[in-house]
Amino acid sequence: MTEVVEQFEARLPLMLDDLETLVTCESPSADAAAVARSADLVAQLGAERLGSKPEYLVVDGCTHLRWRLGDGPRRVLVLAHHDTVWPIGSLVTHPFQNEGGVLRGPGCFDMKAGLVMALHAISTLPSASVTLLVTGDEELGSPSSRQLIEAEATGCSATLVLEASADAGALKLERKGVSVYEVRITGRAAHAGLEPELGVNASVEAAHQVLAVSNLGDAGRGTTVTPSVLTAGTTRNTVPAAAAFFVDARAWTVEEQLRVNEAMHALRPVLPGSSLEILGGPNRPPLERKMSDELYARASRLALDLGLPPLRSVAVGGGSDGNFTAGIGTPTLDGLGAVGGGAHADDEHVLVAELPPRTALLAALITDLQGTP
Structure with missing residues (x-):
């Protein structure tokens, strides 16, 4: 040959x-x-x-x-x-x-x-x-x-x-396997100097969610869940009314991919008055x-x-x-x-x-x- x-x-x-x-x-x-x-x-x-x-x-x-x-x-x-x-x-x-x-x-x-x-x-x-x-x-x-x-x-x-x-x-x-997500956060705007207590800070809510998402990985199983691009707010003196971040998740098995997917869609807001929208899911098995x-x-x-x-x-x-x-x-x-x-x-x-x-x-x-x- x-x-x-x-x-x-x-x-x-x-x-x-x-x-x-x-x-x-x-x-x-x-x-x-x-x-x-x-x-x-x-x-x-x-x-x-x-x-x-x-x-x-x-x-x-x-x-x-x-x-x-x-x-x-x-x-x-x-x-x-x-x-x-x-x-x-x-x-x-x-x-x-x-x-x-x-x-x-x-x-x-x-x-x-x-x-x-x-x-x-x-x-x-x-x-x-x-x-x-x-x-x-x-x-x-x-x-x-x-x-x-x-x-x-x-x-x-x-x-x-x-x-x-x-x-x-x-x-x-x-x-x-590759999964891709976007986490969208809705808060409430307010003047950061005059009455910040009237706002719901989407940046703070994003911080809670980024930490929660980063804990979904499993090093022992080779599963990575990585928050990546993060955006929030409009001006320096405004309580952010919205934020969003993307997530890249990777797993060796279908079971792990599905576990992460279920956990992502089970995320719940931490701050009273804030809300979440979870978009995306498995992209490649x-x-x-x-x-x-x-x-x-x-x-x-x-x-x-x-x-x-x-x-x-x-x-x-x-x-x-x-x-x-x-x-x-x-x-x-x-x-x-x-x-x-x-x-x-x-x-x-x-x-x-x-x-x-x-x-x-x-x-x-x-x-x-x-x-x-």
Whole structure:
């Protein structure tokens, strides 16, 4: 099977050309026009590599792409996204570079290299039954693509997620579930100097609630509940009539995620005359290890067959679209994308030499899941 790796080593120059094309088309998630331009480019490249045009799926103004290839009974879903966290103009300060075996540029690691890998791996498997879904809002939490992702994963034998790998190429077998909340507090305004006793101080109520929320975490279970952005008041000499803060909660298990959710919605005001409104809830279910173990065992065996170093695995706190597919019961393996580092940071980079073996592993895994040599 080392010939499979050699096949992708021969394709490396074309893969790098494709990656430069995608990285130099900026696609910040919140810019619908930029995402649409990027989708057109991905569609063009995909048509060239896969021999067919994708379906355009525009949901709430966001452009997603879907290729459904083959018609076998053991369909595999390959998941990628083409949006990034980098704003328009980032190429000025973070230009595309490929020097000394290290490739740089906004979104190269997270996750345009993974998208290129998917296109090239699938292009070598003309008889495979594969759905490639490329979404445009993953970095926003997938608000418009979640239903598409879950619908495509339903009935598939596996989902392979081309998110970037963890340190040293480790695959991501567990991801925490993510919940997002906003706590809105209503008090009563009054003059802070003349008659503060007539007011109900929303800032003070917010302080009580922030402390209560911060105590909902459980370090022993790895559950974090973090109050983040906080706003309150209007002027220095006015008792604040309103306040609000956001909460980021993460848990390894569904049970912990539901416990936190119940506790958040059970919050009650402390100050007489104040009131609370709790918005939000679970955004992504956990990707639990039981949904990845069998796929990881397959991938580990295939890596040895390909002559690659033994695979490594990690559990990470960040979420991905793989959380959704695992949450509906589809076996899911995440972190199959590029090896490198610096996602969302100034040092974002891809190790070029790792692209061919990683792409070979992806192609071998798709083939193995379909029971073909």
